[in-house]
Amino acid sequence: xxxxxxxxxxxxxxxxxxxxxxxxxxxxxxxxxxxxxxxxxxxxxxxxxxxxxxxxxxxxxxxxxxxxxxxxxxxxxxxxxxxxxxxxxxxxxxxxxxxxxxxxxxxxxxx
Amino acid sequence: xxxxxxxxxxxxxxxxxxxxxxxxxxxxxxxxxxxxxxxxxxxxxxxxxxxxxxxxxxxxxxxxxxxxxxxxxxxxxxxxxxxxxxxxxxxxxxxxxxxxxxxxxxxxxxxxxxxx
Numbered sequence: 001x002x003x004x005x006x007x008x009x010x011x012x013x014x015x016x017x018x019x020x021x022x023x024x025x026x027x028x029x030x031x032x033x034x035x036x037x038x039x040x041x042x043x044x045x046x047x048x049x050x051x052x053x054x055x056x057x058x059x060x061x062x063x064x065x066x067x068x069x070x071x072x073x074x075x076x077x078x079x080x081x082x083x084x085x086x087x088x089x090x091x092x093x094x095x096x097x098x099x100x101x102x103x104x105x106x107x108x109x110x111x
Numbered sequence: 112x113x114x115x116x117x118x119x120x121x122x123x124x125x126x127x128x129x130x131x132x133x134x135x136x137x138x139x140x141x142x143x144x145x146x147x148x149x150x151x152x153x154x155x156x157x158x159x160x161x162x163x164x165x166x167x168x169x170x171x172x173x174x175x176x177x178x179x180x181x182x183x184x185x186x187x188x189x190x191x192x193x194x195x196x197x198x199x200x201x202x203x204x205x206x207x208x209x210x211x212x213x214x215x216x217x218x219x220x221x222x223x224x225x226x227x
Contacts, residue, residue, distance in 0.1 A: 097208025
């Protein structure tokens with residue numbers, strides 16, 4: 001089993017729709033979780049961080065964490081073409097700043 | 112804000128030569144930095160943890176003699192790909208831990224290495 005697994009995608013949604021991205025992780029010790037967005041040829045940029053069970057909202061983005069199920073998700077509301085990118089789920093590893101990335105989900109938002 | 116600068120952004124080298132990639136923390140000190148590699152259409156894979164003043168810690172399967180890491184100062188880590196081969200062609204990214212707050216890590220811009 002991979003340490004971090006994401007829904008394979010690619011995911012295509014129309015502009016204005018909700019995009020739902022999912023991630024499961026195997027390390028029960030993980031306490032901190034991050035969603036990154038990566039455009040082609042660029043470094044990842046942080047979208048959301050979540051540390052506690054439940055929902056966390058930031059603008060159009062909502063992260064959900066369920067530690068019992070080892071599941072974390074990201075919802076993007078009112079999707080825009082500029083949201084088209086690869087989204088990476090990343091639990092923190094054994095030390096601060098050390099991240100284990102999932103394989104990523106490619107999201108395409110079409111006008 | 113805190114910035115990590117990575118250089119060069121692109122490099123093409125001949126097979127068998129060595130290439131050095133630099134990663135600098137511009138306005139903060141980083142006792143630890145991380146080096147990742149990303150092949151096309153794949154995710155970032157952690158290669159090693161660079162530790163200032165001591166040996167790097169390599170992930171399983173990463174050849175330490177091929178990927179030399181030096182962290183000689185609190186603001187600079189370097190990755191040298193020795194005797195590069197075409198299969199080493201990849202996107203290499205460094206990062207430094209965040210300085211508190213909501214930022215977990217600061218990423219460099221990445222280096223696209225092409226070995227011909």
